[in-house]
Amino acid sequence: MNSLTPTFHIRIDRRRLLHSLLLATGGIITSSVYAEALTLTPRATEGPYYPDHLPLDQDNDLLQIQGKATQAIGTVAEFGGRLLNADGQPIQDAVIELWQADNNGCYIHSRGTQRGQERDPAFQGYGKIVTNAKGEYRFRTIKPGLYTGRTIHWHIAVKQGDKRMLTTQLYIAGVPQNDKDGILRRTGDEAQRLSVIREFKPKSADSQELVSTWDIVIGSTPEDPEQRRGGGRPGGPQ
Numbered sequence: 713m714n715s716l717t718p719t720f721h722i723r724i725d726r727r728r729l730l731h732s733l734l735l736a737t738g739g740i741i742t743s744s745v746y747a748e749a750l751t752l753t754p755r756a757t758e759g760p761y762y763p764d765h766l767p768l769d770q771d772n773d774l775l776q777i778q779g780k781a782t783q784a785i786g787t788v789a790e791f792g793g794r795l796l797n798a799d800g801q802p803i804q805d806a807v808i809e810l811w812q813a814d815n816n817g818c819y820i821h822s823r824g825t826q827r828g829q830e831r832d833p834a835f836q837g838y839g840k841i842v843t844n845a846k847g848e849y850r851f852r853t854i855k856p857g858l859y860t861g862r863t864i865h866w867h868i869a870v871k872q873g874d875k876r877m878l879t880t881q882l883y884i885a886g887v888p889q890n891d892k893d894g895i896l897r898r899t900g901d902e903a904q905r906l907s908v909i910r911e912f913k914p915k916s917a918d919s920q921e922l923v924s925t926w927d928i929v930i931g932s933t934p935e936d937p938e939q940r941r942g943g944g945r946p947g948g949p950q
């Protein structure tokens with residue numbers, strides 16, 4: 713599944729944006745301020761589990777590995793949104809990568825199996841998508857498993873050409889471990905931190921599947937690879 717569904721719409725949280733603008737400007741908003749007001753998505757450490765062997769199937773549906781009959785174990789979670797620059801313009805033809813723990817907290821990395829756990833062989837563990845003309849992207853996956861020392865999180869990277877523009881992590885609002893997560897607490901300023909903690913809601917009243925939207929906002933400066941590796945305790949869980 714590589715194509716974006718035509719009915720996919722992105723909700724922009726204008727109310728939150730306006731609220732933060734009002735705070736920042738003392739209530740005076742001009743169009744030029746408004747145009748430059750998007751909060752940059754904060755950088756966060758890549759952690760130790762970016763796949764050291766990429767899977768053959770790298771599409772944006774991590775639930776299903778091509779050619780396998782079974783689907784990944786776990787709570788289905790979908791998210792998507794737009795990739796924007798700081799002026800709110802969509803960025804086309806960028807690659808958004810996602811890697812994450814399976815339902816048992818294990819990554820597809822060769823050292824990514826948590827103690828006493830087994831990897832779910834049906835989970836793809838890594839996927840990517842190219843943003844379309846509207847900057848849109850979308851992933852269908854599972855809610856990541858919890859593992860010792862971290863809260864639930866997805867790892868995300870954005871590439872333009874051969875340049876890594878952003879490495880970050882995405883979180884689910886209301887997860888109790890969020891408050892104590894060292895990496896989340898050190899991520900960005902408060903507005904930036906809030907921008908990577910998203911509400912995931914049931915897809916419909918009778919659905920077990922979760923869905924959320926998340927717009928990613930990047931600046932024009934490629935990432936410093938040293939910064940990518942920093943941000944977490946050396947040798948600590950990431």
Ligand SMILES: [Fe+2]
Nearest residue numbers: 759761867950
């Ligand atoms: Fe991680």
